[in-house]
Amino acid sequence: MQTLLLILFFSLLLVIFLYSLAQLNLLINYLKQRNKPDTSQKWHFSEASDMPHVTIQLPVYNEKPVVERLLKNIAEIDYPKEKLEIQVLDDSTDDSTELTKKLIAEIQSRGIDIQHLQRTNRKGFKAGALKEGLKTATGEFIAIFDSDFLPKKDWLYKTLPYFKDEKIGVVQTRWGHLNRNFSLLTKLQAFLLDFHFILEQNGRNAGNHFINFNGTAGIWRKSCILDAGNWHGDTLTEDLDLSYRAQLKGWKFKYLEKVETPAELPITLKAARSQQFRWNKGAAENFQKNYSKMLFSPGISFRTKLHGFFHLLNSSMFFLVLLLALLSLPLLAIEPGNHREILVGILSFFSISTLIFFFSYWTTFAKTHGRSMVSFLKFLITFFTFFAIAMGLSLHNSIAVLEGHFGKRSAFVRTPKFNLTKGQSYRSSEKQEFSIQLLFEMLLMTVFGLAVFYAFKRENYSLLLFHLMLFFGFAYVVFTSLNIRFWKPNSFSKPVRSGVK
Template sequence: MGTAILIIFGLLMLVVFFYSLSLLHLLINFRRSKKHKDSSQKWHFSDPFQIPFVTVQLPLYNDKPVVERLLRNISKLDYPHDKLQVQVLDDSTDDSAALTTEIISELRAEGFPIEHITRTHRKGFKAGALKAGMASAKGEFIAIFDSDFLPKPDWLKKTVPYFKDDSLGVVQTRWGHLNEDYSLLTRLQAFLLDYHFILEQTGRNFGKHFINFNGTAGIWRKSCILDAGNWEGDTLTEDLDLSYRAQLKGWNFKYLKEVVTPAELPITIEAARSQQFRWNKGAAENFQKNYRKVLKDKNATFGTRVHSFFHLLNSSFFFVVLLMGIISIPVLFLLDNPSYSEILTGMTVFILSPVIFFVTYYAAYRELHKDQQLSIFRFTGLFFTFFSIAMGLSLHNSIAILEGHFGKKSEFIRTPKFNLGNKSGAALKQPVKITFQLILEILLMLLFAFGIFSSFRIGNYSLLPFHLMMFFGFSYVVLASLNVELFRGKKSDLTGFQNL
């Protein structure tokens, strides 16, 4: 039994190790990209005949706190109005639709080319709304912004010119953050997203591997959408799905790291959970839907197939971490057994995995903050805090992942928007719900507390850092779910975190 437990634990560590190697390769690509001069052909908008017609789509659903900010911001886009169409794709069922209608009427009176498109149902959710808008979209190119995204006035002028390349299907820009300093939760979300947009998107794009349109802050060639089969609502991440279908059709994608489109991060644990559930389940659904197509694609290189595997499956590593955490408790009691010394010696190579994670995350963090004085101690504290809380969400995300892989369908739950910026005043209290999942998270918190206690009792500290991180992560998630305020207040008040 002990041998079987160690073999399973070792196989899980091997999976994480291979995943870390894929990230290391992306780091190499990222470093190489910094020395590469972009020679993409582009239109010159000094010639009005080179300015194409663009449709901007704004999918909305009960977004009253942010709708006016969105529409006022979009009206400032610096693009010829005779070559611009703005579609507000409004599926709202609350009183926000009246406010939207009022603002649109005002903007139309001012000469801004904006229209209000509503549906009496939510069939297909966001994908359905985008597809419905396609029927009347006049633009050769279609830019998409979620309700909390605020593109700068020159956004179209920085992205559209790249479509001079007829093989280009998508231009994706980097997400920025309007409220990164609201709380510890928002900072950790920004930490994760910055890693994706700095290292992963850049590394995959430079290596000519498949990347994904991120659902917003990007622009599509309309003919690319149609050629790939149009929007489909059979997964919770319609953006990832269409991205893979388009690239399997031979379309190229372009990622612009230097063009930043700021947006709002979820500020409550419930909102973050909801978003994480949708993203992770959608990724698992897309793995089941698209990876066989990638494997069979004769035009895909070996490197693209490998990176596509980890790209589509990366959310499933939450399940791997959860299994590792549970199995690590009996492993702790096997560590001092001389009968397993050879197996344990062979597993020591996997210590490289957390080192690779640390190095790649630091590279992305340093790139984003290269104009600031960085503290390795501050980054280390942020890194371990982030991974601890990510581990604390492993049960929640594992449920989403398993539902995705086994084909259980669920509704598209939008992420609520609050439009509070970095105002970290009174907490937004949410009703406490004692669910079966929360009870399991409490039990896991206690399990890892037992692991910590056992390390000191038997005098073996090999797994102590791992158990400490798992305990801290589940403690955070449990307390936050119970509305216990954690690390809130003004940036200067977060002394414990800031002094890391």
């Protein structure tokens, strides 16, 4: 039995090791290209008449806290008025529509072409709204911004020039973070997103592998959307789906790390859970929908197919981590001798995976925080805290992944927006609902706490760090879920000062 457990444990670690090697390849790609000059073809607009028509689409759904900020920001975009159209794709079911109508009327009075498009149902959710807006969009290029994104005035001038290359179907920009330092939770989300937008997107783009439009802060060539089959609402990540279908058609994507588009990070665990569930389930759905097409496409290199495999299965790593965690528990009972030595040898070899992740994340952290001893110490704390809490979310995210792979359909749940920044707080009478999932997370917290105690009792420290991180990760998830109160979706009050620094 111990031999079988070790084989299973080894097999799971092997998959994670192969995934880490793919990440290492992206790191190498990124390091090779980061100092190279950009030789892309670009338009140099000399007159307004040379500029193409652009449509900006703003999909919104019950976004009362942020809709005013969004519309005022978009109205300041620098572009010839006669060449710009703005579509507010409003699926709202609350009283935010009245505010939206009022704001749009004010903007229209300034001679800006902005339209308020409302549907009678949410068929296809965000994908359905984008598809509906595309029917009447006059622009050759379609820029998309979620309700919490605030592009700078010159955003179109920085992105449109790259479409001189007729093979470019999408230009994607890097997400910035308006509220990075609001809390521990927002700092950890920024840590993850910086890794994706600095290393992964650059690494894939530099290696000519498939990348993804990130749902917002990017601009499409309209003909590319139509050629790829238009927006589909059959996955929870319609952006990833259309990205793969477009690239399978031969379209190229351009990623611009230096163009930053600031946005708001979820400030509550409930909101972050909701977003993570959608992203992780959507990735699994896209693997089922698109990977076989990619695998059997003759014009795609083996290396790109391999990166596409790990890209679409990225979220499935949470399920592997959960299985590893559960398998590790009976391994604590291994007596000193051959089997324990084998376990230590396995863990020693696969620590290479941890080192690869460590250096990859340090590369992106140093890019945003600088290279100093203080920065490195902050990174150490952030790195282990991030992975501990990621482990704590492994049950929640595994449920999402399994639902995605097995085809269970669910609604597109919007991530709540709060429009709060550092130094502000929020009040709500809404309480976290107790659930079977939370009960299991409490059980896992207890089990891994006991595993830490047992390790000291049996003097078997081979899995101690792993179990400590699991214990703290599940403890964070449990206690945060039980103690934090949230806004009701339509009951925002004036923010008050708090002790957050």
